[in-house]
Amino acid sequence: MSPADFTMGPAILFCPADRSDRYAKALERADAVVIDLEDAVAPDNREAARRMLVENPVDPARTIVRVNPAGSKDFAADLAALRETDYRTLMLAKTETPGDLAAVAGYAVVALCETALGVLNAPQIAAAQDVVALMWGAEDLVASLGGSSSRNGSGGYRDVALHARSQVLLAAGxxxxxxxxxxxxxxxxxxxxxxxxxxxxxSGFGAKASIHPGQMAVIRQAFAPTPEQVERARQMLAAAETAGGVFTFEGQMVDEPLLRHARATLARAART
Structure with a gap:
């Protein structure tokens, strides 16, 4: 899988690997599912979770398997179980350096940058050939800094979390x-x-991860352009065909960056 082939989303749902009864249900609700062998599974239940992963296959084209961090005690066992399946896309928890990716060579990798080191190294991680997507994690990041919460009293992200979010987005782009x-x-x-x-x-994110099936419709709504946005994009692009160069559309100056925004709107409409 090349980066251009990664089309999972926009609504991606985490599912505990030790709840195999939820695998198919999650895929019914989500655009893609992350079967989670890491934080969603208690350490003493991970061996059972790996057996469930192997014995309960679902659509590999819409499934990502989150494995434990490279070098952790569960990592090798996770990969051994993964090799018994048809899944070819994995999410590497707490990816921190390009060296972490060597152990998962041959898989399409969603690199989860959720520590201070991982965020700082996001550009080098994004440059790796097997990496098809980057995700950032707020709570693990703040925990790695010794903090207590990624959000402030009003519910918005703290500055350090916003910085990490932007860093990972820019590296991916x-x-x-x-x-x-x-x-x-x-x-x-x-x-x-x-x-x-x-x-x-x-801002440019291609998908949003989630923890509850009830969040799927909300995420899809956010990523799908409104009919008004689609029509405006069509009209702007039509006007560009005859205008040539910079022109004014509905009182707004339009140049090539705005035309690219319009094309992206129509592309999102086609996908949704």
Missing amino acids: AFGKVAIDSVYLDIADHEGLLAEAIDAQA
Whole structure:
């Protein structure tokens, strides 16, 4: 799989690997599912989770398997189980250096940058050939700094989390890889999720991860352009065919960057 082939999203749902009864249900609700062998599974249940992963296959084209960090005690066992499946896309938890990727060569890798070192090394990680996407993780990042919360009292991200989010997005974009936005933990707050997902799409993220099936429709809504946005994009591109160069459209100066925005809007409409 090349980076251009990574089309999973925009609504990506985590599913605990030790809940095989949820695999198919998660895929019914989501655009793609992350079967999670790491944080979603208690350490003493990971061996059972690996057996469930092998014995309960679902669509590999829409499935990512999150494995434990390179060098951890569970990592080798995760890869051994993965080799018994048809899954070819994995998410490497706590990716920190390009060297971490050597052990997963041959897989399409979603590099999860969720520590201070991983965020600082995001450009070098994004440049790696097997990396098809980058995701950032807010809570693990703040924990790696000795902090206590990624968000402030109003619910927005703290500056350090926003910096990490931007760093990972820029690194992914610089090397033509997809960027995946972090999860929104307040399951009941659909309004906050919608605002954050709209910002993610407008900023350039290709997908948003989530922890609850009830968040799927909200994320899809955020990533799908409205009919008004689609029509405006069509009209702008039509006007560009006769205008030539810089021109004015509905009182706005339009040049090539804005035309690229319009083309991206139509591309998102086609996908959704």
